[in-house]
Amino acid sequence: MRCRAWLLAAAWVAPALAAPPDDPLRSPAWPYMAERYFAGQTVRFDAAVRVLMAGAAEDPLAVPVHVDADALADVREILVFADLNPITTILRYEPSELARPAIGFRFKVQQATPLRAAVRTGDGVWHLGGAWLDASGGGCTTPSQASGSGLWKDRFGEIDARLWPRADGWRRLRLQLIHPMDTGLAGGIPAFYLETLDLRDADGRTLAHLQTFEPVAENPLLSFDLGGRGVVSIRGRDTQANRFAGTVAP
Amino acid sequence: MKDEHRRGNPQGAGAWRRFGRFAALAALIGSGAATAAVTDKMIADDATTTDDVVTVGMGQGGQRYSPLTRINTANVGDLVPAWTFSFGDEKQRGQETQPLVYNGKIFVTGSYSRIWALDARTGKRLWAYEQRLPDGIMPCCDVVNRGAALYDDLVIFATLDAKLVALRQDTGKVAWSETLGDYKAGYSNTAAPLIVDGKVITGVSGGEFGIVGRVDARDARTGKLVWTRPTVEGHMGYLNGKENGITGKLNASWPGDMWKYGGAATWLGCTYGGDTKLIYCGTGNPAPWNSHLRPGDNLYSSSTLAINADTGKIVWSYQSTPNDGWDFDGVNEFIPFDFKKDGKTVKAGAKADRNGFFYVLDRSNGKFISASPFVTRQTWTQGIDPKTARPIEADTRPGDPAQAERGKQVFSAPSFLGGKNWMPMAYNANTGLFYVPANEWGMDIWNEPITYKKGAAYLGAGFTIHPLYEDYIGALRAMDPATGKIVWEYKNPAPLWGGVMTTAGNLVFTGTPEGYFKAFDARTGKELWQFQTGSGVVGQPITWEQDGEQYVAVASGWGGAVPLWGGEVAKKIKDISQGGMLWVFKLHRTQLAAQ
Numbered sequence: 001m002r003c004r005a006w007l008l009a010a011a012w013v014a015p016a017l018a019a020p021p022d023d024p025l026r027s028p029a030w031p032y033m034a035e036r037y038f039a040g041q042t043v044r045f046d047a048a049v050r051v052l053m054a055g056a057a058e059d060p061l062a063v064p065v066h067v068d069a070d071a072l073a074d075v076r077e078i079l080v081f082a083d084l085n086p087i088t089t090i091l092r093y094e095p096s097e098l099a100r101p102a103i104g105f106r107f108k109v110q111q112a113t114p115l116r117a118a119v120r121t122g123d124g125v126w127h128l129g130g131a132w133l134d135a136s137g138g139g140c141t142t143p144s145q146a147s148g149s150g151l152w153k154d155r156f157g158e159i160d161a162r163l164w165p166r167a168d169g170w171r172r173l174r175l176q177l178i179h180p181m182d183t184g185l186a187g188g189i190p191a192f193y194l195e196t197l198d199l200r201d202a203d204g205r206t207l208a209h210l211q212t213f214e215p216v217a218e219n220p221l222l223s224f225d226l227g228g229r230g231v232v233s234i235r236g237r238d239t240q241a242n243r244f245a246g247t248v249a250p
Numbered sequence: 251m252k253d254e255h256r257r258g259n260p261q262g263a264g265a266w267r268r269f270g271r272f273a274a275l276a277a278l279i280g281s282g283a284a285t286a287a288v289t290d291k292m293i294a295d296d297a298t299t300t301d302d303v304v305t306v307g308m309g310q311g312g313q314r315y316s317p318l319t320r321i322n323t324a325n326v327g328d329l330v331p332a333w334t335f336s337f338g339d340e341k342q343r344g345q346e347t348q349p350l351v352y353n354g355k356i357f358v359t360g361s362y363s364r365i366w367a368l369d370a371r372t373g374k375r376l377w378a379y380e381q382r383l384p385d386g387i388m389p390c391c392d393v394v395n396r397g398a399a400l401y402d403d404l405v406i407f408a409t410l411d412a413k414l415v416a417l418r419q420d421t422g423k424v425a426w427s428e429t430l431g432d433y434k435a436g437y438s439n440t441a442a443p444l445i446v447d448g449k450v451i452t453g454v455s456g457g458e459f460g461i462v463g464r465v466d467a468r469d470a471r472t473g474k475l476v477w478t479r480p481t482v483e484g485h486m487g488y489l490n491g492k493e494n495g496i497t498g499k500l501n502a503s504w505p506g507d508m509w510k511y512g513g514a515a516t517w518l519g520c521t522y523g524g525d526t527k528l529i530y531c532g533t534g535n536p537a538p539w540n541s542h543l544r545p546g547d548n549l550y551s552s553s554t555l556a557i558n559a560d561t562g563k564i565v566w567s568y569q570s571t572p573n574d575g576w577d578f579d580g581v582n583e584f585i586p587f588d589f590k591k592d593g594k595t596v597k598a599g600a601k602a603d604r605n606g607f608f609y610v611l612d613r614s615n616g617k618f619i620s621a622s623p624f625v626t627r628q629t630w631t632q633g634i635d636p637k638t639a640r641p642i643e644a645d646t647r648p649g650d651p652a653q654a655e656r657g658k659q660v661f662s663a664p665s666f667l668g669g670k671n672w673m674p675m676a677y678n679a680n681t682g683l684f685y686v687p688a689n690e691w692g693m694d695i696w697n698e699p700i701t702y703k704k705g706a707a708y709l710g711a712g713f714t715i716h717p718l719y720e721d722y723i724g725a726l727r728a729m730d731p732a733t734g735k736i737v738w739e740y741k742n743p744a745p746l747w748g749g750v751m752t753t754a755g756n757l758v759f760t761g762t763p764e765g766y767f768k769a770f771d772a773r774t775g776k777e778l779w780q781f782q783t784g785s786g787v788v789g790q791p792i793t794w795e796q797d798g799e800q801y802v803a804v805a806s807g808w809g810g811a812v813p814l815w816g817g818e819v820a821k822k823i824k825d826i827s828q829g830g831m832l833w834v835f836k837l838h839r840t841q842l843a844a845q
Contacts, residue, residue: 153384182382188340190380240382240415241427 021045025114025130029083036088037079037118042125048072049119049129060139062106062217067117067129074122075101082133084113085215086140086185092211097227098201099208100170104223107215108139108183144180144218147189152180161248163232170225173199173232177244183214194220194238202230286353286419288400293445294524300795303351306397306442307674308792310522311586314676314751316793320800321837322755326769326779328838332801333373337364337830341393344809345830346672348397348442348749348790350405351803355419358805358832359395363409367422370796373834377422381409388705389438390458391811396519396672397442397790399450401470406450408439414452416473426473430454435704436461441519446529446559449476453516457534457579460511460708465520465531465557477562481533482512483549489562497564503547511702512544513537514551516581518672523586523599526614528556528565530599532581540697540710541575542650542657548573552580554601556616566616570603572640575647576630576695577666577711578605585684586613587677589732600731602675602686604668605641607634610731622734624686624727625669627718629662648697648711656698656712663692665715667811671747674790678752681772683728683737685758687746690718690725691819715817723819726750726760728775738775740768744822747810749790759802761787763812763823767804767833785829803834 020034020043027033034043048071057063069075078093078101085108093103101119116130146152161175177194184191193214199207207226226232236244288304296302297309300318308314321329335358337345343361350357355376356368363381368374387393387410398407404425406416412431417424430452431437436459444451450470454463463481468474477489483498504512513536520531536544536551552571555564571578584601599613606628610619618639632642649658667689675686693713700710717723724746728737748761757778758770763786769779786808793802807829812819 153386180382190382192382239424240413241424 025132027083027114033081033083033088033116037081038126044125044127046072046127046129049117049127051115051117051129051131053115053131053133055132055134057109057133057135057139060109060135060137061142063109063133063135064104064106065115066104066223067102069101069117069119069127072101072119072121072127075119076122077120078103079118079120080116081118082107082109082113082115082215085110087183087214089213090215091213094209096206096208098205099227100225102225106217106221108217109133109135110140111135111137140183140215141185143186143189144182146180146218147182147186152178157242157244159234159244159246161234161246163248163250165250166225170227171250173224173226173248174222175234175248176219176221177236178219179238181214181216181218181220192239194236197222197234197236199224199226200233201226201228203228207232287402288352290447293401303349303792303794304400305445306348306350306399306790307521307583308751310444310446310524312521312583312674313585313587314674314749314790315678316751316753318753318793318795318800319755320795321753321757321793321802323757323771323778325837326755326757329769329779329781329802329835330838331781332834332836334834335366335368335373335375335832337361337366337807337832342807342828342830344392344394344788345805345807346394346396346788346790346810347805349792349803349805349832350398350400351792351794352400353419356803356832357398357400357405357419359398359407360830361393361395361807361809363395363411365398365405365407365417367405367419368832379417379422379424381411381413381415383409383411384433387411387433387438388436388459389440389455392809392814394440394810396440399443399445401445401448401450404470406443406470408441408443408452410438410440412437412439412454414439414443414450414468414473428468428473430466431456431461435459441517444520444522444529445470446522449559451520451529453519453531455515455517457513457515457517457537458707458709459705460513460537460702461515462512463514463516463533465516465529465555467559467562479557479562479564481514481516481531481550481555482509484509487562494562498549503549505545508544511537511708512548512551518581518583521583521585522559523613525597526556526586527559528613529559530584530586530613531555531557532579532584532601534579534581535574535577538700538708538710539575539577540651540700541573541647542697543700543710544573546573552578554580554584554611554616568609568611568616568618568639570607570609571605576605576662578603578664578668580604582670583674585675585677587679587731589682591732598731600677600684602670602684602688604664604670605630606664606669608684608686608729608731608734620734622729624688624729624736625664626690627663627692629692648695651697651699653699656696659694659696661692662695663718664689665691665693666695666713667691667715667745667815671811673747673788674749676750676752676758678758678772680754680756682730682732683772684731685750685752685772686727686729687748687750687760688725688727689723689745691723691745692716692718693817715815715819717819717822723822724762726758726770740770740775740777745812745819747786747788747812751791751793753793759791759804761789761791761804761806763788763808763826765806765826767791767806781835783829783831783833784827785831786826799836801834801836803832806831806833
C-alpha cells in the first residue's frame with residue numbers, strides 16, 4: 001500500500017521522471033531508498049551485478065560481502081547500502097580503469113535487511129543487484145570490541161596489507177586498518193570512522209577511491225583487484241582528520 | 251543525523267530541477283553564508299564590536315568588557331531566559347566554557363571534548379562534534395573545556411587527548427587535526443586557543459605528570475606548526491622547522507636534569523597585546539611539587555612570559571613564585587589595560603595570581619609596578635620587595651622529607667587551588683576596576699620523595715584543603731589597580747569557580763556553584779539580579795547584540811577541580827546537581843517597550 005501511494009505521489013510531483021521499477025527483493029523500504037539515492041535518475045535491476053554473501057549473518061558485527069560488477073562495462077561508481085540498517089550507506093567505491101569493478105568488505109548489520117550494490121555506468125544508469133541477509137540483530141548499536149577492551153588506541157591506525165597476482169591478470173590487494181569504526185549509535189561513544197581511502201600505483205596513478213561509512217565493520221578488512229604497476233600506496237583519513245598511510249610491495 | 255544530511259542532497263537536487271530559478275537564488279544566498287569568514291581585523295576589534303563574540307575573553311586582551319548599555323543597572327532585574335540548550339548525554343561534568351557568537355551561530359564547547367553549533371536566534375542545534383577519546387586520558391582537574399577559537403571558516407578547539415581540532419563552522423566537518431602532545435605521558439588540553447595574525451596559539455596541560463610546558467603557534471588555516479617555545483630552561487625552541495635557541499640558560503635555575511620533566515604547563519593559554527605585539531602566557535607549577543628536589547628559581551615556572559608573536563622568542567618574563575613549593579602556578583591570565591598615574595598613562599597589564607597577589611606590570615617590558623593582596627591571608631610571604639620585585643618568603647615551606655617517608659607538614663594559605671584559580675577576572679574601563687573571583691582557603695601540605703615515571707603523577711606532596719572562614723569561601727572582589735585597594739566585595743558560601751564579565755551598563759556578571767547566575771552594580775557591588783540555572787555555574791559569561799536586543803549567555807554545569815580536590819570544602823558542594831546547559835537571557839519584552 002505504502003509503495004503504491006508513493007508511486008502516485010511521484011507521478012504527480014515529477015511527471016517527467018520515470019517511476020522506480022518494482023523491487024525484486026520486495027523490500028518495505030525500497031521506495032525510500034529509491035528517493036534517497038536515485039531521485040531523478042535511471043535505475044535498472046540487473047543480474048550483471050553480483051552480491052555474494054551468506055544468507056544469514058553468523059556475526060552481525062562483521063558480515064563478509066563481495067560485490068562484483070565486472071560483467072558491466074564503463075563502471076564509474078559502486079554504492080553499497082542496506083535498506084533496513086539504521087545507517088543505510090555502507091560504502092561508495094570509485095574504481096579507475098586500473099581497477100576491476102569489484103570490492104570485498106565486512107559490515108555491521110542491525111536486523112534482517114536487503115543488501116544492495118548499485119553500480120553507476122558511464123551513461124548515468126544505475127544497475128542494481130542485491131540479496132536478503134537474515135540477521136539476529138544488534139550489529140550497529142553494540143559498542144565496538146575495541147571500546148570494550150579500552151586498548152584500541154595502542155594499535156590504532158596500523159595497516160596490514162598483502163598484494164599478490166591472480167590468474168586473471170589483476171593484482172589482489174587485501175588490507176586491514178585498525179580502527180574502531182564506531183557508529184555513534186552505541187551509548188556514550190561518538191561516531192568515529194574511516195571516511196576515505198585512496199590507492200595509487202608506483203607511477204602515482206590513481207587506482208581507486210573509496211568512501212566508507214559507519215556500518216563498515218570494525219578494523220575494516222578490504223579486498224581490491226588492481227592493475228597499475230609496482231608498489232601500491234594506501235592513504236586514508238577518518239572523521240576526526242586522523243591520517244593513515246602505508247605502502248605494499250607486490 | 252549524518253544520514254539525514256545525506257538524504258537531503260538528492261532531494262535537494264530534485265527540487266532544483268523542478269524550480270530552476272528559485273534554486274539559483276537559494277544557491278546564491280547559500281554561498282554567501284558559506285563564505286563568511288572571521289578575519290584578523292574582526293579578532294583584533296572584538297573587544298569593541300558588539301554584534302559578535304569571536305574570541306574567548308571578549309577580545310584578545312581578555313578584558314571581558316562589553317560597551318553595550320542596553321542592559322544596565324536600571325533594568326537588569328527584568329533579565330529572563332530567551333532559550334536554553336542542553337548538552338545532553340550522561341557526560342554532565344564541569345562546563346567551564348565560553349560561547350562564541352558569529353554569523354548567526356553560537357559555538358559552544360562542553361565537557362569530554364564536545365562542541366556544538368547552535369542557531370543564535372532559536373538555540374536549534376545545527377551540528378555536534380564529539381572527540382573520540384581514548385580511555386587513558388589524564389586530565390588532572392576534570393574533563394572540562396574552556397572554549398574555542400574562530401578563524402576564517404573554521405572553529406578550533408583543543409581536546410583532552412591533547413589534539414587541536416579545526417572544524418568547518420557551517421558543517422562541523424573536521425578540516426584538520428594536530429597532536430599537541432602524547433596523552434599517555436600526561437599531556438592534555440582544556441584551554442581556549444588564541445588567534446594572533448593568522449596563527450593559532452596554544453599551550454599544554456599536564457604539569458602534574460612532569461610534562462614540559464610549551465607555547466605553539468600554528469597556521470590557523472592548515473594547522474602547520476610555525477613556532478614552538480618551551481617554558482622550561484634548557485629545552486630547544488623551533489621556528490619554521492629550524493632550531494630557534496633554547497629557552498633560558500641550561501642549569502641556571504634548575505639542578506641536574508630536573509629540568510627535563512620540569513612542568514611549567516601553559517594550561518590556561520595566552521592573551522595578546524595588540525599594541526605591544528606580545529603574547530602573554532602564564533606558566534604553571536614546576537614539577538614535582540616537592541621543591542626540595544629542585545633548589546633554584548626553576549625558570550620559567552610560575553611566571554608570566556611575553557613572547558614575540560612572529561619569532562617565538564621570549565621578550566620578557568616575570569616570575570611570581572620562585573621555586574614554587576605550594577603549587578601556586580603563575581598561569582593566571584595577564585590582562586593588558588591602561589591607567590593614569592601622576593597624570594601619565596601607564597601601559598600596564600594585571601594578573602591575579604594563585605599565590606594571592608594582584609600584580610600590575612608594565613606590559614611592554616615586564617617591569618614591576620605593584621603587587622597587592624586580593625585575599626585575606628598569605629602565610630607563605632611577608633610581601634614583595636619593591637627593589638627586587640621578588641617575594642620575601644616567610645619560613646613556611648613544607649619540610650624536606652629527604653629520605654624519610656614524609657617531611658614536616660605546614661599550614662599554608664592560599665591553598666594550592668589558589669587565591670584565584672583558572673576562572674578569568676574582568677576589567678571595566680569605565681569604573682577602572684578589576685573584578686576578581688577569589689577564594690579564601692588554606693591547606694595542610696607535606697612533601698614526600700618522588701621520582702619521574704612517564705604517565706604517573708609527579709607530585710611528591712600530600713595535602714588537604716581547609717576553608718579559612720565558616721560563612722564563605724568565595725569572594726568576588728573589585729580591585730583598583732592604581733591603588734591596590736579592594737573597593738567592594740561579594741561573599742559566597744561555596745568557592746567561586748566561574749568567569750566574570752563586565753559591561754558599560756555598569757554591571758558585573760558571574761555565576762556560583764550554588765547554581766545562581768548573578769549581576770552586580772559594577773561601582774558598588776550591590777547584587778541586582780540572580781537566576782537559578784539548575785546546576786553550578788563555572789562557565790564564562792558573554793554578551794552581544796542581535797536584532798536590536800542585548801543578549802547575555804552562560805553555561806551551567808557543576809564541576810572543575812573543586813569537587814575532585816576539594817578536601818573539607820566538599821561539605822559546601824556535595825549536594826550540587828550535575829548539569830550541562832547553555833542559558834541565553836534577554837530583557838523581558840514589557841521592559842523593552844518602556845525603553
